[in-house]
Amino acid sequence: MPVAIKVSEETFTPRQQAVLTAALDLLVENGDGLTMTAVARRASCSKETLYKWFGDRDGLLTATVQWQAAKVRMPVVDRSHLSARTLRLSIEQFARDLLTVIVGEVSVTLNRTAVTHAAQEKDSLGLIVLENGPLAIRRRLKPILEAGRDARLLRFESSEDAYRTFFGLVVRDVQIRLLLGDKALTQSNIEANIEVDVKAATDQFFTLFGAKASNA
Amino acid sequence: MPVAIKVSEETFTPRQQAVLTAALDLLVENGDGLTMTAVARRASCSKETLYKWFGDRDGLLTATVQWQAAKVRMPVVDRSHLSARTLRLSIEQFARDLLTVIVGEVSVTLNRTAVTHAAQEKDSLGLIVLENGPLAIRRRLKPILEAGRDARLLRFESSEDAYRTFFGLVVRDVQIRLLLGDKALTQSNIEANIEVDVKAATDQFFTLFGAKASNA
């Protein structure tokens, strides 16, 4: 019943994690058709146990999404010695991580689930995904950006705006098209271009916010 | 049963349009909870009529989304005399239209519905939204961009890439956050900033693709 957002790792027993894995698998393959019976069967446990552990269907869904979303850990970049080169590499790495995650099947499924959920006045899943997706990136990227600015390598007024522009340059229309099921965007199709796109986005970002650029 | 995508305006009688309006209203206010009974009651018609007209629930949903999506008509910009000033105004207008639409409650609802639908192997709604959303903009913007390039006002290699970057600069993370139900983005909150954001996005686009810029 509590709608609290757990940022800390909820401690799940291995058995419970197996159940969550089963639930996630079902989500990914069956889309929205996640039924308690199906999870119970897949995980070889009883429905009663599910209800005991997770309260209700929403609880199971929340636990699954949260548990999985928390797994997406962006590699922390080294900030200690910030040269133009390392800054660029860091930002490029962020772009690569962001795009790789967003393109992944699990991410698409989780986002779809959360959006579906949000279409019913229940925003908890949306918040979790938001928290572990865009906002997590923002939290990690912002310090880098600000360090870059302090080192006179970047120029911008609001790190928030800089971050959001970065997001836009990297993600473009890929995410919404994936969520909408655009068949023209196959997994392999995108992955083949990730490096090119990451490079292009990084270039554009530096064109806009590099110290020598005017971004009036 | 046919999943054909009707691009042409399906000819609906006024009565049928009233029904579709009712369905859309319910969709917007009740989120996903669109039931045939509710539509029938709201539109003061019988369920039998609904099934007669639209076949099944999916048919009604499709008709609603398609009918509404087709209403989003981007104003056609004048291409006849293309100066640096008119080009900029055109692109700025596109940015404004795009952002205004995407931020709208109806758009959010339609996109959520389509995403939910796409989460169940049914991609028809997603295709419709895609077709009338991003792709419609692309179809209209691309000629402008190419005209700008022909007039040596813009510089890019692929108009597709230019368009997608434009999309990213304008939309950034707004759409996904709205879809996920981010409470921090209230309607008024966004609308107050639309002009600023539009201006910024246009500036950035010209920085990246203006004739004098390097977009290596």
Added chain:
DNA sequence: GTCGAACCGTACCGTACGGTACGCCAGCAG
């Protein structure tokens, strides 16, 4: 007026699924 078509309102059916109850079998304490 009669006839028929379109349509409203409502009762009804079947099913899927969330949630609960219960019987049964470990495994372990004593």
Added chain:
DNA sequence: CTGCTGGCGTACCGTACGGTACGGTTCGAC
């Protein structure tokens, strides 16, 4: 061995909702 606890499997209940059937009403054709 007995008894207890945790968890599996399954049968079950209630409800919501998609879809159908049917009686009643309006309205135009003739």
